[in-house]
Amino acid sequence: MPTEHITIPTARGYELAGALELPTGLVRGAALFAHCFTCTKQSKAAVAVTRALARHGIATLRFDFTGLGGSGGDFGRAGFASDVEDLVASAHHLGERFGGKILLVGHSLGGAAVLAAAGMIGRDRIAGIATIAAPADVPHVLGNIKGDLAAIERDGQGEVTIGGRAFHLSREFLAKTRDIDLPSEVGKLKLPILIAHSPTDQIVGIENASALYEAAKHPKSFISLADADHLLTRPDDAQFIADIIAAWGERYMPMKDDWPLPEEGIVACTGHGKFGTEVHTGSHRFVVDEPRSHGGDDTGPTPYDLLGAALGTCTAMTMKLYADRKGIPFEGARVAVTHERDHAKDCDHCEEEGMQVQALNRVITLLGDELTEDQRSKLIEIADKCPVHGTLEGHLHIHTEVG
Structure with missing residues (x-):
């Protein structure tokens, strides 16, 4: 997915480092993801969930806490x-950029943080809140800290270990938590x-x-992981909950009503990334892209894939229609189509130089x-009588006008 690296100013005078995962098509809405305790925005869950949400058209910001x-x-x-304050600042940033209500998503202590931050962000700016493995008892996280917390309370500061990493904590940290x-x-x-939680x-x-x-x-709602x-840590688990959150969020974050819905034909709209383009028909939306080998993000079929698909699907449909009409014991067909872009060198009937x-x-x-x-x-x-076949081999003209 296209990833935009951004910075978010805080009222405390420093900046938060963020990564905004953008859909390769159009943006339906925005979401804010809060990572787990002592993790970063590059944790496996943070990356997997934010990119999966982006594939559903939800621009999703993950960032490093203070x-x-x-x-x-x-x-x-x-x-x-401070985590709550960071979330409020990040939510404000998303609201200014995309407008409308946003989804709040939090993992572990990040889940507790989005719940605590929601009241400060404002109900009128939140579409919904999703938590993953969140603690109900925030001080619970102190139990994962290895060190002499009583000494920190007494002396004002001290060294601890969290998840195998060394940190310097203050009495203020313990009080705020x-x-x-x-x-x-x-x-x-x-x-x-x-x-969402695993039993x-x-x-x-x-x-x-x-x-x-x-x-x-x-x-x-509750979802059992x-x-x-x-x-x-398993990609399938992160993908599963991201898909669930995206589908659940659609109920509270409807499609933007200014998206084109053509009465006939298709409309192609430039998206994000280098080639990402969204295609709208009267009742369907999908993304067209280029493979990574060509500089794309490989989030959808290529334009030539669609050309081959048009011929292949029309061929299969036409044969089935004929077989049904004639009572032929036809169980279906597999139609493979490839595009040969350098066919001229093998063509012995090309008269025009x-x-x-x-x-x-x-x-x-x-x-x-x-x-x-x-x-x-x-x-x-x-x-060979399928309509698309006839169109491709016929005298096709493309008429262009400026809208």
């Missing part, structure tokens, strides 16, 4: 309250909430999801053991 990754500030003095009653905050939100989570137990769900007001680990002759090579495999040779021959003959 003092982590590429962000400024002192992590050792930040604490949970302890001072939050999350279930009470959740009960005040009255926003659509999706709570076998060994770091944040499933009872946390129960507490959050109980505190939340409707509309609320069966067999997933806390950090969503310098003329480039191209070819579509079609291989038709008929399915059905009961077909007779005559029936097979007739179906192949009918294949």
